[in-house]
Amino acid sequence: MGPGPINADPRVLRAMSAQLLGQYDPAMTAYMTETMGLYREVFRTANEQTLLIDGTSRAGIEAALVSMIEPGDRVLVPVFGRFGHLLREIAERSGAEVHVREAEWGTVFTPEQIEQAVIETEPKILAVVHGDTSTTMAQPLDELGAICREHGVIFYTDVTASLAGNTFETDAWGLDAVTAGLQKCLAGPSGSAPATFSPRAVELINARKSIEAGIRSDGDEVRATPIRSNYFDLAMIFDYWGSKRLNHHTEATSMLYGSRECARLLVDEGIDNAVERHRMHGGAMLEGLRGLGLEIFGDVSHKMNNVTAVYIPDAVSGDAVRGELLDDFGIEIGTSFGPLHGKVWRIGTMGYNARKDTVLTTLAAFEQVLRRAGASVTAGGGVGAAYDFYADEAAGANAGEAAGADVREAELADLERAGL
Amino acid sequence: MGPGPINADPRVLRAMSAQLLGQYDPAMTAYMTETMGLYREVFRTANEQTLLIDGTSRAGIEAALVSMIEPGDRVLVPVFGRFGHLLREIAERSGAEVHVREAEWGTVFTPEQIEQAVIETEPKILAVVHGDTSTTMAQPLDELGAICREHGVIFYTDVTASLAGNTFETDAWGLDAVTAGLQKCLAGPSGSAPATFSPRAVELINARKSIEAGIRSDGDEVRATPIRSNYFDLAMIFDYWGSKRLNHHTEATSMLYGSRECARLLVDEGIDNAVERHRMHGGAMLEGLRGLGLEIFGDVSHKMNNVTAVYIPDAVSGDAVRGELLDDFGIEIGTSFGPLHGKVWRIGTMGYNARKDTVLTTLAAFEQVLRRAGASVTAGGGVGAAYDFYADEAAGANAGEAAGADVREAELADLERAGL
Numbered sequence: 001m002g003p004g005p006i007n008a009d010p011r012v013l014r015a016m017s018a019q020l021l022g023q024y025d026p027a028m029t030a031y032m033t034e035t036m037g038l039y040r041e042v043f044r045t046a047n048e049q050t051l052l053i054d055g056t057s058r059a060g061i062e063a064a065l066v067s068m069i070e071p072g073d074r075v076l077v078p079v080f081g082r083f084g085h086l087l088r089e090i091a092e093r094s095g096a097e098v099h100v101r102e103a104e105w106g107t108v109f110t111p112e113q114i115e116q117a118v119i120e121t122e123p124k125i126l127a128v129v130h131g132d133t134s135t136t137m138a139q140p141l142d143e144l145g146a147i148c149r150e151h152g153v154i155f156y157t158d159v160t161a162s163l164a165g166n167t168f169e170t171d172a173w174g175l176d177a178v179t180a181g182l183q184k185c186l187a188g189p190s191g192s193a194p195a196t197f198s199p200r201a202v203e204l205i206n207a208r209k210s211i212e213a214g215i216r217s218d219g220d221e222v223r224a225t226p227i228r229s230n231y232f233d234l235a236m237i238f239d240y241w242g243s244k245r246l247n248h249h250t251e252a253t254s255m256l257y258g259s260r261e262c263a264r265l266l267v268d269e270g271i272d273n274a275v276e277r278h279r280m281h282g283g284a285m286l287e288g289l290r291g292l293g294l295e296i297f298g299d300v301s302h303k304m305n306n307v308t309a310v311y312i313p314d315a316v317s318g319d320a321v322r323g324e325l326l327d328d329f330g331i332e333i334g335t336s337f338g339p340l341h342g343k344v345w346r347i348g349t350m351g352y353n354a355r356k357d358t359v360l361t362t363l364a365a366f367e368q369v370l371r372r373a374g375a376s377v378t379a380g381g382g383v384g385a386a387y388d389f390y391a392d393e394a395a396g397a398n399a400g401e402a403a404g405a406d407v408r409e410a411e412l413a414d415l416e417r418a419g420l
Numbered sequence: 421m422g423p424g425p426i427n428a429d430p431r432v433l434r435a436m437s438a439q440l441l442g443q444y445d446p447a448m449t450a451y452m453t454e455t456m457g458l459y460r461e462v463f464r465t466a467n468e469q470t471l472l473i474d475g476t477s478r479a480g481i482e483a484a485l486v487s488m489i490e491p492g493d494r495v496l497v498p499v500f501g502r503f504g505h506l507l508r509e510i511a512e513r514s515g516a517e518v519h520v521r522e523a524e525w526g527t528v529f530t531p532e533q534i535e536q537a538v539i540e541t542e543p544k545i546l547a548v549v550h551g552d553t554s555t556t557m558a559q560p561l562d563e564l565g566a567i568c569r570e571h572g573v574i575f576y577t578d579v580t581a582s583l584a585g586n587t588f589e590t591d592a593w594g595l596d597a598v599t600a601g602l603q604k605c606l607a608g609p610s611g612s613a614p615a616t617f618s619p620r621a622v623e624l625i626n627a628r629k630s631i632e633a634g635i636r637s638d639g640d641e642v643r644a645t646p647i648r649s650n651y652f653d654l655a656m657i658f659d660y661w662g663s664k665r666l667n668h669h670t671e672a673t674s675m676l677y678g679s680r681e682c683a684r685l686l687v688d689e690g691i692d693n694a695v696e697r698h699r700m701h702g703g704a705m706l707e708g709l710r711g712l713g714l715e716i717f718g719d720v721s722h723k724m725n726n727v728t729a730v731y732i733p734d735a736v737s738g739d740a741v742r743g744e745l746l747d748d749f750g751i752e753i754g755t756s757f758g759p760l761h762g763k764v765w766r767i768g769t770m771g772y773n774a775r776k777d778t779v780l781t782t783l784a785a786f787e788q789v790l791r792r793a794g795a796s797v798t799a800g801g802g803v804g805a806a807y808d809f810y811a812d813e814a815a816g817a818n819a820g821e822a823a824g825a826d827v828r829e830a831e832l833a834d835l836e837r838a839g840l
Contacts, residue, residue, distance in 0.1 A: 005670055008440050016674055017437040020428050020609055022752040054611060055475040055651065056669045062651045085634030090650045134634075183670055189440055191474060191611060191672025214505030214554075215757060228648060230510045231475065231482045247757070249476045250425055250603055252611025254436055254678065332442040337635060337667070 001362045002334035002348050003133040003307050004161065005183035005190050008258075009352040012188045015261035020253045024245065031260060032241060032251065038263035042163065042186075042271060043178055043196045045170035049234075051241040052259050053193040054252040057160040057181025059232070060193025062090050064156055064177045067205045067227050067234035068125060071095030076123035076153075078102075078109050080139060081132030082337040083158065091127060094228065099123065105135045105339055106298030111143040118151050125154045131162030131304040133184075134337045136297070136346065138166055138304045145174015154201060160184060160193075164266055165278035165306035165350055176201040185278060185306055187351030188262040192255040202238065209235035215247050278305040280393055281354040284386040285347060288363040291385025292370065292377050297344045306350035309336065311343065313375045318342055321373050329365040359386055421782045422754035422768050423553040423727050424581070425603035425610050428678075429772040432608045435681035440673045444665060451680060452661060452671065458683035462583065462606075462691060463598055463616045465590035469654075471661040472679050473613040474672040477580040477601025479652070480613025482510050484576055484597045487625045487647050487654035488545060491515030496543035496573075498522075498529050500559060501552030502757040503578065511547060514648065519543065525555045525759055526718030531563040538571050545574045551582030551724040553604075554757045556717070556766065558586055558724045565594015574621060580604060580613075584686055585698035585726035585770055596621040605698060605726055607771030608682040612675040622658065629655035635667050698725040700813055701774040704806040705767060708783040711805025712790065712797050717764045726770035729756065731763065733795045738762055741793050749785040779806055 021028040032051075039050045053060045065087070069075060075096040077088045080103040091098045099121040103109050118126065126148055131138040141157060148155035156177040159168055165185030170178050176198040182188030197205065210226035210233075211217075227233045231249070239246035266274055282305035289310050290296065297309035312318040318335055322345070325331045334346040349359060363382035370377045441448035452471075459470045473480045485507070489495060495516040497508045500523040511518045519541040523529050538546065546568055551558040561577060568575040576597040579588055585605030590598050596618040602608030617625065630646035630653075631637075647653045651669070659666035686694055702725035709730050710716065717729035732738040738755055742765070745751045754766040769779060783802035790797045 002442055005440050005443060005673060008674075010439075013437040013439065013674070017433040019430075019433065020425050020603075022422055022746075023425060025746065025752060055479060056672055058669050059475060059479075059651050062649065066649075082634040086632065086650075089632040089634070093646060093648055093650050181670070183440075189672060189674040190670040191675045212506065212509040214502040214509065226513060228513055229482065229486075230506075230513050231479050232651075249478050250601070250610040252476055252609060252675075253425060254428075254433070254609040255611045255672075255675065258674065326442075326445065332445060 002332045003346040006353045009187040012261045016254045016258045035260040039194045043170045047196045050196040056190045060179030060195045063232035066094045066229045069094040069096045074123040075125045082134035083129045083132045087127045108139045108302045115147045127156045130157045130159040133161040136307045136309045185350045186262040188258050192259040205234045278354050281349045284359045284389045285349045287389040288382040288386035292382035307348045309344040309346045316373045316375050324369045422752045423766040426773045429607040432681045436674045436678045455680045459614045463590045467616045470616040476610045480599030480615045483652035486514045486649045489514040489516045494543040495545045502554035503549045503552045507547045528559045528722045535567045547576045550577045550579040553581040556727045556729045605770045606682040608678050612679040625654045698774050701769045704779045704809045705769045707809040708802040708806035712802035727768045729764040729766045736793045736795050744789045
């Protein structure tokens with residue numbers, strides 16, 4: 001129940017135990033093509049270039065940035081948590097002239113602030129994290145696409161922490177490049193990075209295409225200054241996933257099976273239903289934590305559905321509480337980074353773990369551990385507040401709200417999962 | 421039965437279906453540490469820095485090269501197949517001044533040729549592939565370490581295609597950096613790259629250490645010109661796998677489970693026994709292909725145990741034969757790249773597929789498909805020659821050769837595997 005990685009959906013793990021296929025077996029390439037289609041639904045995009053990068057979520061970030069950035073390009077990075085610093089770091093190592101704007105941890109930027117920074121720095125690329133688990137904040141992106149279009153800026157975001165747990169729209173929000181990971185709301189293991197690229201981003205990347213020695217054919221593109229990374233060269237990776245089937249790397253077959261299953265489960269559930277499930281169980285966790293007497297960190301109106309940070313009470317050892325929860329109850333929660341290290345705990349409700357039973361069990365155990373650590377807690381306050389929240393949700397559903405029905409369906413799906 | 425990826429050992433796939441652990445759960449970090457130890461045995465090294473890169477085998481290559489190469493460094497790459505070109509490409513993109521020597525495909529270099537090139541080019545790094553599946557050749561490396569030491573050169577090799585199927589010694593041969601993959605003789609899926617680095621390589625890499633923004637603490641190293649890649653920054657990756665547990669990336673948990681199981685199975689079998697198993701079944705396949713009347717490609721005295729290339733007979737369509745083997749018999753074999761594309765087939769006997777039953781079944785099916793394609797084949801010639809080879813091996817074992825006993829044990833292990 002930390003900020004991720006979390007328990008994977010058992011169906012994803014089972015999919016990964018399927019036997020391997022040869023890289024160009026028609027069955028394998030058909031799975032690749034099917035996976036592209038599934039992730040178009042998850043990302044809400046019509047982008048042809050929707051595929052997997054073989055590595056963890058930061059592999060997806062590096063592939064996007066190193067393939068789009070030519071040394072000397074200006075990149076604007078609004079930073080509101082640890083992962084904004086990561087975008088900055090990767091852009092700098094890719095040779096960009098990076099301009100940073102920082103928001104206090106626990107807050108986000110207004111569209112006006114972003115536009116002002118765009119005007120001041122005239123970047124080629126705006127690179128911003130959607131949800132930053134380090135602070136639990138989600139940066140609103142829906143107005144930034146229009147700003148980027150107006151100023152001729154490529155718009156990139158990483159949605160590793162937010163996708164499928166919070167509303168996200170690649171095309172409707174005007175994104176040019178989006179990268180993700182499986183280990184949060186997608187309910188899979190780290191190690192595969194779904195990504196999507198708009199025709200504008202593809203044009204930019206393909207203009208840099210240089211086919212590597214050893215598999216180059218007559219007439220193939222060669223450039224004196226290719227993309228700086230071979231492994232993350234998206235121009236070649238597009239040709240691997242496309243009809244050319246360029247032999248760039250050997251696709252990580254088991255991770256592909258896992259990624260495909262993550263997307264299948266989400267599409268079966270319905271992306272909106274999955275977001276609603278995260279909203280509901282995240283809301284129950286938030287109210288439960290308040291009911292225990294804990295203070296929530298940050299601007300709750302911009303908090304992601306799937307993770308909540310609370311201040312560690314004075315005179316309580318954050319690490320000791322985390323250790324007892326893990327050792328004695330088998331429940332993991334997280335601390336945070338930088339200015340928040342040792343100051344907050346982060347509790348996730350994401351992916352396979354965004355369920356009523358996990359929320360209630362975590363609150364029940366947390367109450368016991370906090371009390372034994374000497375914190376002042378209200379007996380039954382956490383679980384009671386969560387039950388109240390669920391009851392209010394159900395009442396809303398009974399009053400005829402469509403979302404409520406979906407939520408009930410999601411609950412049934414959860415039971416089915418737990419029962420395997 | 422192609423040149424890889426091949427069928428994974430079912431025990432590896434089962435290991436990958438285990439539930440995830442939190443990244444800093446003591447159980448998880450213990451698995452990481454255990455995996456380091458297992459790969460020290462597989463690589464035959466005492467190197468502390470023996471770990472996994474989260475990506476396919478070329479991710480391992482890029483991590484090694486980009487972390488060791490500073491722009492402008494001279495790198496010598498002896499090329500004897502497709503993957504030599506890949507080393508050259510990755511070294512160039514890392515900013516190196518690359519010097520190439522080429523051997524005709526199907527041959528390898530003598531130590532004298534390599535030393536001459538070292539003297540001529542005075543490289544910082546010698547980067548050479550051990551086994552290049554594109555030609556089936558294995559470059560002898562055992563004399564190159566002394567040459568590198570004498571001339572102050574860092575010695576790097578990629579053993580993705582050869583490790584565990586051919587004798588390989590990291591420390592005894594004087595290697596400074598070695599990278600691998602799981603999808604050949606290690607019997608796992610692509611997507612995790614085991615690697616090992618000598619103290620000399622570690623010193624070189626750590627001299628470039630620059631801890632990324634967002635997780636940097638007071639006193640941590642920061643450099644104006646860090647390693648060009650963040651994802652492949654081995655200095656930070658060492659700190660992630662070491663006691664510092666720097667939060668560089670979220671380890672690909674399922675791939676770690678798979679990598680660990682690949683190494684456990686090899687260590688259980690015994691590395692020498694595994695190599696001997698590949699020698700025996702690769703030898704049976706070679707004799708069987710000859711028995712079918714096919715001509716072997718390349719210098720057989722330098723061929724890897726685990727893959728054999730044969731010329732496609734005139735007037736036979738290589739792709740049609742491959743298609744019929746796959747579609748009608750469920751057996752995949754490969755073609756090759758560049759100058760060998762469409763000229764040879766490559767047949768693997770590696771990892772989980774280095775077994776008597778797979779060798780005989782492949783030869784039996786191959787005979788039928790070749791005959792129907794109009795090739796001149798000897799009825800029963802392939803299977804018969806393989807049986808003869810196995811009989812000779814068994815006779816050798818009865819005469820008291822220790823290797824024979826190990827081989828029989830390996831056969832039993834195979835049966836156990838097939839029976840699960």
